[in-house]
Amino acid sequence: MLPKQALLVAWQYAIPHVDVALDEYLGRKKKFSALVLARETALASLGFLLIYPILTVQRRAAVQSPTLGMRPLLSRSCTQLAWHMLRHEGVTSLYRGFAAFTLAVMVTQVAVWVNAMPTVTQYVWLKYDDSARDEIKRIIDE
Amino acid sequence: MRLSTRWKSALRCLSTLHPISTYMEELLYEKLSESEERRRVYGVHVAGAANLAVSLAVYPLFLLGVQLQQSPRHPVVRLPSGSLSQSLAAFLFTSHPGNKPYTAAQFYGYRPAVLSNLVLGSTALYRGCLMGGLHFYSSLFIQSQTSKLLNSYTDDQLWTDMRNKYLAETSLAALAELLVHPFFTAQSRFVLQSNSRCFRVYKDFPDMVRKAGLKELYTVIGM
Numbered sequence: 001m002l003p004k005q006a007l008l009v010a011w012q013y014a015i016p017h018v019d020v021a022l023d024e025y026l027g028r029k030k031k032f033s034a035l036v037l038a039r040e041t042a043l044a045s046l047g048f049l050l051i052y053p054i055l056t057v058q059r060r061a062a063v064q065s066p067t068l069g070m071r072p073l074l075s076r077s078c079t080q081l082a083w084h085m086l087r088h089e090g091v092t093s094l095y096r097g098f099a100a101f102t103l104a105v106m107v108t109q110v111a112v113w114v115n116a117m118p119t120v121t122q123y124v125w126l127k128y129d130d131s132a133r134d135e136i137k138r139i140i141d142e
Numbered sequence: 143m144r145l146s147t148r149w150k151s152a153l154r155c156l157s158t159l160h161p162i163s164t165y166m167e168e169l170l171y172e173k174l175s176e177s178e179e180r181r182r183v184y185g186v187h188v189a190g191a192a193n194l195a196v197s198l199a200v201y202p203l204f205l206l207g208v209q210l211q212q213s214p215r216h217p218v219v220r221l222p223s224g225s226l227s228q229s230l231a232a233f234l235f236t237s238h239p240g241n242k243p244y245t246a247a248q249f250y251g252y253r254p255a256v257l258s259n260l261v262l263g264s265t266a267l268y269r270g271c272l273m274g275g276l277h278f279y280s281s282l283f284i285q286s287q288t289s290k291l292l293n294s295y296t297d298d299q300l301w302t303d304m305r306n307k308y309l310a311e312t313s314l315a316a317l318a319e320l321l322v323h324p325f326f327t328a329q330s331r332f333v334l335q336s337n338s339r340c341f342r343v344y345k346d347f348p349d350m351v352r353k354a355g356l357k358e359l360y361t362v363i364g365m
Contacts, residue, residue: 097210104203
């Protein structure tokens, strides 16, 4: 159980550093923009996607049972099962269902981020304050 | 940003009374304090409800991912349908689980998986949803509570060291996983088994514990 958790926690620790590096690279300091939201969502989702092959092996092993209606028992060991999958089905077998899972994780992360923002009202008003001030001044000057 | 005529006239009127910047700032702070207050009172419940709704909405996508994760990738056998025996063989070896109810469903791609789920009905899209939710949210809850407890009882100096913190958080996450891992196995098995009442392997979670045993539910805990 440790590799999955260790990877996830390591990624959580790496997020702030990646965030700062991306900020420096992109040169954007503006908060509450769609780009920031997309970037944070992608960063948060990547942690789940890093552990996807481990999850696949776990899923495959979890349904192995001598019971009728489940998958036949190949191996009790995770490494042996992973090796079996790689040998007989190829690397792509570890990433089966990746697109559906990614989409689901991304949607969930967007929801988490929108929830984490103070409120939608605040978000809208901050955007309004940034973008509309010049236009309002221009309208009044006319 | 485009403003309506009504807004424009209102802003013109207001600007005669106050300078626009002051007015906007006041309005902004008013809105901020209002939203802060609302967030303090309802924030947690609203966020929880929204998360739950989104999780329920995207669960069929997770299910699709899990179904494909569980299906071994084999080359699709395309049998010629010349004679009757060959046609029958092609029918029997089709990937559709409806033809072989006692065999675990196996999907070669997204299309058969989606079609199969649609054929089986709307409840088929939420197989193992409760177990999946219990696994994910229970582990998060246990992790947060134990982390809070440790933070309050241990020295601050200990937590400032990055390595200690990393090790502690990983151990806590592993501990939480140790407790809730049977739900993960249960979700996987509920997703795999037939949705039809007659062909179900396990009726519910207690039935699974009785038939499979705890040892089988704790399989592959090592990863």
